[in-house]
Amino acid sequence: MPVPMIEAADVVKSFTVRTRSGGPRRTRTSVRAVDGVSFTVEPGEFVGYLGPNGAGKSTTIKMLTGILTASAGTLRVCGLDPSRRRTSLARRIGVVFGQRTTLWWDLPLRDSLALVRRLYRVEAAAHRARLAELTALLELEPFLDTPVRQLSLGQRMRGDLAAALLHDPELLVLDEPTIGLDVVSKATVRDFLARVNAERGTTVLLTTHDLGDIERLCRRVMIIDRGRLAYDGGLDALRRTVDADRLLVVELARPGPPVIVDGIEAERVEGPRQWLRLPRAVNAAAVIAALARDHEVRDIALREAGIDEVLAGLYRGDHAYWRSGRPVAP
Amino acid sequence: MYGVLAWAWIRAAAQYPVSMVLLALATALVTGLDVAAILLLFAHAPRIAGFTAPEVLFLYGTSALAFGISDIVLGTTERLGYHVRQGTLDTMLVRPVSPLVQIATEEFSPRRFGKLVPAVLVLAYALTRVDVAWTAGRAAMVPVMVAAGTAIFGGLWVLTGAVQFVLVDSHGASKSVTYGGGFLTQYPMTMFARDFVRGVTFVVPLAFVNWQPALYVLDRPDPLGLPEAARFASPAVAALVCGAGALAWRAGLRHYRSTGS
Numbered sequence: 001m002p003v004p005m006i007e008a009a010d011v012v013k014s015f016t017v018r019t020r021s022g023g024p025r026r027t028r029t030s031v032r033a034v035d036g037v038s039f040t041v042e043p044g045e046f047v048g049y050l051g052p053n054g055a056g057k058s059t060t061i062k063m064l065t066g067i068l069t070a071s072a073g074t075l076r077v078c079g080l081d082p083s084r085r086r087t088s089l090a091r092r093i094g095v096v097f098g099q100r101t102t103l104w105w106d107l108p109l110r111d112s113l114a115l116v117r118r119l120y121r122v123e124a125a126a127h128r129a130r131l132a133e134l135t136a137l138l139e140l141e142p143f144l145d146t147p148v149r150q151l152s153l154g155q156r157m158r159g160d161l162a163a164a165l166l167h168d169p170e171l172l173v174l175d176e177p178t179i180g181l182d183v184v185s186k187a188t189v190r191d192f193l194a195r196v197n198a199e200r201g202t203t204v205l206l207t208t209h210d211l212g213d214i215e216r217l218c219r220r221v222m223i224i225d226r227g228r229l230a231y232d233g234g235l236d237a238l239r240r241t242v243d244a245d246r247l248l249v250v251e252l253a254r255p256g257p258p259v260i261v262d263g264i265e266a267e268r269v270e271g272p273r274q275w276l277r278l279p280r281a282v283n284a285a286a287v288i289a290a291l292a293r294d295h296e297v298r299d300i301a302l303r304e305a306g307i308d309e310v311l312a313g314l315y316r317g318d319h320a321y322w323r324s325g326r327p328v329a330p
Numbered sequence: 331m332y333g334v335l336a337w338a339w340i341r342a343a344a345q346y347p348v349s350m351v352l353l354a355l356a357t358a359l360v361t362g363l364d365v366a367a368i369l370l371l372f373a374h375a376p377r378i379a380g381f382t383a384p385e386v387l388f389l390y391g392t393s394a395l396a397f398g399i400s401d402i403v404l405g406t407t408e409r410l411g412y413h414v415r416q417g418t419l420d421t422m423l424v425r426p427v428s429p430l431v432q433i434a435t436e437e438f439s440p441r442r443f444g445k446l447v448p449a450v451l452v453l454a455y456a457l458t459r460v461d462v463a464w465t466a467g468r469a470a471m472v473p474v475m476v477a478a479g480t481a482i483f484g485g486l487w488v489l490t491g492a493v494q495f496v497l498v499d500s501h502g503a504s505k506s507v508t509y510g511g512g513f514l515t516q517y518p519m520t521m522f523a524r525d526f527v528r529g530v531t532f533v534v535p536l537a538f539v540n541w542q543p544a545l546y547v548l549d550r551p552d553p554l555g556l557p558e559a560a561r562f563a564s565p566a567v568a569a570l571v572c573g574a575g576a577l578a579w580r581a582g583l584r585h586y587r588s589t590g591s
Binding site: 087147 | 331334335338339341342343345346417418420421423424425426427428584587588
């Protein structure tokens with residue numbers, strides 16, 4: 001039985017927040033950024049960690065990497081307590097923050113990577129082989145001798161990925177790795193991550209707001225909201241679990257007020273075009289028939305909710321199970 | 331590891347050769363003026379508070395040298411608050427190297443050694459001129475007092491750095507709500523508090539940096555009448571200050587990691 005890569009049991013992180021309440025006095029309140037999260041990640045998994053801003057994603061990542069100490073609960077990463085064994089753990093995991101670089105701003109990328117080798121005490125021969133491999137995979141060659149400050153965001157992110165993987169970590173933790181990247185750079189980063197996971201068996205945990213990342217990469221999805229795990233399971237199961245609305249787009253003969261069919265009012269009107277949101281329980285055929293009877297319809301289209309709409313629904317708290325706050329089993 | 335990182339920063343600084351040369355020249359100029367000012371002062375006042383010019387220069391030289399070395403090695407730890415606010419401390423914490431070493435080596439530049447020039451010149455001048463009956467003990471005391479003084483200043487650098495873990499926290503708490511919105515407005519308060527703390531902490535053990543051992547070297551009675559043992563207490567004080575610095579740093583880091591930023 002292999003040791004799980006990450007084991008979290010009832011992990012809590014509370015912050016004391018002081019707010020000014022008029023005058024010099026401050027009131028202290030305790031805010032639970034992460035409120036009893038439990039999950040296990042096995043070696044070789046590729047997990048997407050999602051949630052709206054401020055839900056507790058980054059706080060969880062910081063606890064996993066040992067930057068923050070959990071207030072309660074137990075946490076094991078690579079079998080180590082991240083907070084007590086931060087330095088040992090640092091040698092075994094790779095961390096990439098999309099919003100800030102870990103490279104040295106004024107050094108050429110090549111020198112930055114050489115410095116990473118010294119910090120992680122990687123043997124010179126192993127380093128050369130690994131660097132050659134990463135250089136080829138991430139296409140670093142053209143800008144290896146460029147100072148990091150002159151790199152484009154996409155190049156810099158590729159450099160950061162190389163730096164995080166030079167010591168061949170068992171676990172790669174990525175906090176919004178594709179943020180701000182153009183389509184081509186995103187594709188390069190995604191292909192690379194998929195290969196690292198498939199070929200080296202590196203476990204990957206990534207947070208993102210980019211739905212392309214999720215659909216392309218994540219076999220498993222965890223969603224956190226207000227500090228609690230709201231979903232943990234496969235992407236397909238997520239689509240099925242959520243009462244995904246369908247969107248009916250009708251083009252009428254002429255512009256008019258929002259139509260109402262079976263008590264459903266068009267939520268968006270643009271000239272002759274109107275959008276109706278149909279909950280799962282509603283019979284779409286009946287709605288279309290009623291529309292055609294009461295209005296002169298030019299064209300009609302029915303769309304399944306994409307993963308973006310599924311997530312938007314979750315984040316808005318539209319769905320009954322979500323409001324109940326009950327975590328969804330895989 | 332310190333050397334590895336320091337060398338990397340030196341190479342980074344070399345990326346801007348013009349800037350490096352200009353800054354080195356500026357440092358040389360300022361330090362030159364520093365020495366000139368001291369020489370000018372003693373040209374007009376041969377004795378100060380009962381001490382001859384070479385004796386005072388001896389005190390100045392040992393203190394400046396100890397402070398200079400500690401500043402070179404650990405001076406940038408005072409930027410800790412900045413790294414906490416910017417969140418760059420987090421990237422240091424995921425590396426397998428002490429964040430103290432990472433901050434201390436930051437922007438390490440050979441220019442820093444320029445600060446030692448006046449100290450070394452003054453000390454060398456004072457040692458040749460000072461009227462002392464040199465014994466083996468007195469001669470040995472000079473490098474010992476410089477080493478102990480360096481350690482005392484170094485411990486204080488770390489101590490003042492560690493204080494910023496706590497001082498910044500009162501802001502950090504509000505930052506967790508506003509994400510740093512009104513953050514800069516509170517900056518001067520931190521500055522004030524830091525200077526205040528620095529003033530107090532630097533003054534207290536300062537007597538042991540050079541004053542007490544210098545009394546022994548110069549064979550002078552202590553005007554305050556402290557026991558003879560105080561002349562030799564500098565290494566012990568240095569160990570205490572460094573121990574306090576190390577404890578404060580660890581406590582500060584633990585505090586940061588339990589409160590977040």
